[in-house]
Amino acid sequence: MLERLDDAFTFMDGLVDGQAGRWDLAGQIPVELLRTAGARGLLCAEVADSHGGLGLSSRDNGELTAHVGSRCSSLRSVMTSQGMAAWSIQRLANADQSATLLPQLVNGQLAAVGFSESVAGSDLSGMSTQIKLDGDSVVLDGSKVWVTGARYADLLVVFGQCDGGAAAVVVPTSAPGVSVEPVADPMGCRAAGHANIKFDSVQLPASSILGSPGLPLPLLVTTALAYGRISVAWGCVGILRACRNAAALHARSRTQFGKPLSEHQLVGRHLAELFIAEQVATRSCEHASSCWDAGSPDMVVATVLAKHVSAGHAATGAAAAVQVMASAAAQDGHVVARAYRDAKLMEIIEGTSEICQLILAQHAVATAE
Ligand code: FAD
Numbered sequence: 001m002l003e004r005l006d007d008a009f010t011f012m013d014g015l016v017d018g019q020a021g022r023w024d025l026a027g028q029i030p031v032e033l034l035r036t037a038g039a040r041g042l043l044c045a046e047v048a049d050s051h052g053g054l055g056l057s058s059r060d061n062g063e064l065t066a067h068v069g070s071r072c073s074s075l076r077s078v079m080t081s082q083g084m085a086a087w088s089i090q091r092l093a094n095a096d097q098s099a100t101l102l103p104q105l106v107n108g109q110l111a112a113v114g115f116s117e118s119v120a121g122s123d124l125s126g127m128s129t130q131i132k133l134d135g136d137s138v139v140l141d142g143s144k145v146w147v148t149g150a151r152y153a154d155l156l157v158v159f160g161q162c163d164g165g166a167a168a169v170v171v172p173t174s175a176p177g178v179s180v181e182p183v184a185d186p187m188g189c190r191a192a193g194h195a196n197i198k199f200d201s202v203q204l205p206a207s208s209i210l211g212s213p214g215l216p217l218p219l220l221v222t223t224a225l226a227y228g229r230i231s232v233a234w235g236c237v238g239i240l241r242a243c244r245n246a247a248a249l250h251a252r253s254r255t256q257f258g259k260p261l262s263e264h265q266l267v268g269r270h271l272a273e274l275f276i277a278e279q280v281a282t283r284s285c286e287h288a289s290s291c292w293d294a295g296s297p298d299m300v301v302a303t304v305l306a307k308h309v310s311a312g313h314a315a316t317g318a319a320a321a322v323q324v325m326a327s328a329a330a331q332d333g334h335v336v337a338r339a340y341r342d343a344k345l346m347e348i349i350e351g352t353s354e355i356c357q358l359i360l361a362q363h364a365v366a367t368a369e
Contacts, residue, residue: 005060008042009067012075020072021333023191031110031152034078039108043079044086051102053086058292062234062285069238073342074191076238078110080231080350081149085111085157087227092168092210092220101170104155112153113228114144114197115221122355124221129160129199131167131209138162138209140169140177140202148349151182151193157210158199159220166217168210168224177202188341226300228350229307230292233285236310236346239339240278243321246336247274250325261324270320277313277320284309301363308356311346318343 015033023029037043045061047053056064061083069076086105089098105111120126129142142160150156156171156178173180183194248271251262261267288306291299318339322329329336347353 004054005056005063008045008054008064011040012037012042012064012068013071016068016071016075020074020191021335021338023072023074024338025190025333027185027190028151028193029072029075029078029191034075034110034152035108037075038082038106038110041106043082043110044105046083047086047090047102047106051098051106053102053106058230058289059286062230062237062289065231065234066238066241066282066285069235070242071238072191073235073239073338074189074193076231076235077189077192078149078152080228080235081112081147081153082110083231084113084224084228085155088113088157088168088224089170089210091223092215094211097170097207097210101155109154110149110152111155111157112147112149112193113157113159113224114147114150115159115224116145116147117143118145122352124159125217127159127161127166127217129158131158131160131162131169131213133163133206133213136206138169138204138206140171140199140204142199144197144199146183146194147197148189149193150180150195150197153180153193156197157224159217159224161217162209163214165214166220167213167215168220169204169208170210171199171202171204171208175202175204186345188338188343188345190341222300225350226303230285230288230303232346232350233281233288233303233306233310236314236343237278237281237285239314239343239346240274240281240310240317242335243318243339244271244274244278246329247271247321247324250328254328267324270324274317274320274324277317281306281310281313301360304351304356304359307350308353308360311343312353314339314343314346 041054045054045056049055089101132139177200179198180195254261284306288302291302321336322340
């Protein structure tokens with residue numbers, strides 16, 4: 001498997017090829033490049049061999065996600081969305097739907113996942129998108145905001161209220177009534193294809209609903225978010241690796257006051273903090289992935305913990321890297337400047353830091369003896 005993983009690293013390196021800064025400034029990744037990675041199964045590498053995927057373990061997919069995250073957080077974000085769509089299908093769809101949809105996602109079709117709405121961010125119970133059953137059809141009305149990868153997507157997995165509960169529905173972006181409006185000038189992950197989407201009486205076959213209608217909304221969104229969280233957590237490990245590397249190389253090679261920056265103790269403290277951040281984030285992700293790979297019931301909490309720890313450390317670690325590099329990194333296009341903007345957003349997506357803390361607090365209370 002290591003050989004296969006090394007090949008995947010090399011392939012993704014070849015695709016990025018030092019262009020991440022340019023994509024960030026342009027606000028887009030060439031879509032053919034995303035399809036090339038997708039057709040190799042690399043955007044959702046945990047999809048099983050039986051559906052044409054690479055069937056990577058959570059741990060190996062995590063390392064792939066971190067590797068891509070160290071090169072380009074926008075591309076990593078697209079991987080997170082594709083993986084979250086595939087995971088939602090895998091968990092919620094029936095066998096026929098899985099057999100149709102999963103092979104598409106490892107053959108160059110691109111997907112994104114919409115749950116957030118303008119009035120329903122952290123509190124998804126306020127979601128107002130409606131999925132109405134109508135004989136052999138369903139009709140979708142509503143809107144979603146900030147959907148990562150939506151500008152590139154062929155398919156959307158959309159969550160909404162349905163039949164006294166909730167449902168997830170698969171929607172082609174080409175369907176009449178779907179309009180995709182790019183989010184203007186995002187602060188970070190600028191090439192990740194964020195978009196706001198409107199659904200105006202979109203008619204779909206009833207088979208577009210994944211599994212059954214009328215399921216509890218928390219169950220549905222927690223399913224999708226679990227994958228999103230572990231993927232973002234590993235992406236943050238990648239951000240930290242890139243920042244530690246850039247800051248350490250700079251501190252070793254630049255001299256001020258007659259000695260390398262790294263030998264000034266206050267600079268050394270920043271480097272130590274970066275190293276600690278990278279190590280702690282890595283260990284928390286490894287633990288969460290080992291829970292996924294073992295099918296452990298601890299997986300949900302371990303994933304929230306990994307996401308919270310890694311996102312927080314990525315934000316402070318990227319800030320420390322900017323401090324060490326000072327003017328050398330204080331320009332758009334520099335890997336550390338990009339990491340600084342991208343990392344802050346990791347504390348917002350897939351459950352903000354505060355929402356993660358609330359979940360961890362509930363767990364602490366529930367498991368007290
Ligand atoms: P709000 O919910 O309004 O929160 C504002 C602040 O209040 C936050 O600090 C929050 O933590 C805090 N807060 C809220 N409630 C509580 C509480 N009970 N206790 C303590 N603090 C609280 N959505 C998708 O559906 N699909 C995507 O692919 C996607 N990608 C995204 C990518 C990026 C880069 C960004 C920025 C957002 C993305 N989103 C996506 C939306 C994202 O999920 C929401 O932004 C996030 O859930 C927070 O919602 P909000 O922005 O409305 O903030």
